[in-house]
Amino acid sequence: MAVNIFYFLIFPGLLFASVVGALLSWFDRKITARVQFRIGPPLLQPFFDFFKLLLVKETILPKHGSPLIFLITPIFAVFGATMAGVFILLPLFNITTGFRGDLLVIFYLLTIPSFSYIIGALASANPLAAVGGSREMKLILSYELTFLLFIAGIIMKCSQQFDLYTIIKTQQEGSPFIGSISGVLLFIVGIFCIQAKLALVPFDMPEAEAEITGGIFIEYSGATYAMIKLSKYIMLFILPALLIALLMNGFRLDGINILWAVLKVLSVVLLITLIRNTNPRIKIKQAIRFFMLWMNLLAVIALILIAFGY
């Protein structure tokens, strides 16, 4: 029991995932700044942002909405992200849980933050938040099937094993899944799903600073917004970690391999950041078409290739 609480709160759960996620968020902002020929924020900037929101700023509750749901949904978001983080990071750090179906649990837990944002936005009774919530809902509907096909592809590649630990071990004993044609296709599908799950720029219509001024987060201030930032930091770490676990051999924690593990995380985040910096925001209709048609097509091609053994 004490071990489980330690897993959830300290390592690899809340504390570890959020600190690493905050540093990755700094990396993301720094790369963005370098792409735009700026200097960028200092290393501890995400921590300053978080503690300012948590400790200094006032929290304002909506007058016409439901204050309780408005307050509680950011905590659900952090809980969902942390829980998914524990399930993803334990196998990555070679700690076996003995749980044979954790990939499906991760799939469900990863949707909790998005749903919490929607419920919180609708509870704030702000029309722009409602627009953002409806866009986020459509975005979820469009990428979830693609993400499920992506996971199905991994399960087929690993001879019907639903266990993240077994998937990582299979790759470490054989070769990483990305080293085949179907693996490359799955990687492309996965990276776009991550982009949509993180609501980064081609798919950031729920937040859309320019048109709906923050969208789903428009009414959040102070500590509640700090919780949302925290869940965003955690998601920025665990989703690339999930991609690395499923396709890129996982982590090995001995000697020089620690450096490789860090470089893998940084390169996936770098790819996400570069996609975010070189693309405009697309309309929600285009996003649905992109996932429903093209990404699903790519995923189905990958599944057919896996069935034939490529």
Add this chain to the structure above:
Amino acid sequence: MDESTGCYCADIDCIWILNTETVGFKNYCFKKSLWVFHFGGASCNNCDIEILDCLTPRHDLERFGILLVGSIRHADVLLVNGSINTHDKERLIEIYNQAPKPLLVVAIGACGCTGGIFAEGYTFAGPVDKIIPVNAYIPGCPPKPEAIIAGIVKLVENS
């Protein structure tokens, strides 16, 4: 809110961040992460352009942790520029009310600080500091981006 004049006075929230001795860590985090919301009154757009200039690659205020945010609920600094006419006054008070405290207010440009050439106009509703409490003034028509950065630095150092 003072009902007789329709004006705001600096309240307790605005005073405690000025006290650097008692709240070291909180104050440090606040100073390092100022998120800016931009309120343009009846402006001629020169000050707006110069404010946006501060966030471009040449001046890059993000090195100091300053970000432009879209929602007033996320703001720490309210930049007000342009002459405030009777129409803008209600909106400015409403925006100020909607912001989470502590909030720093910066009046930018001659119109924001004093009224400039509109000070005698019949729709003019007073410079910004007659409507809401102001923490810093950056005069100029328009002020250069360097002047705006210098003003923000002075605000951060003295707050």
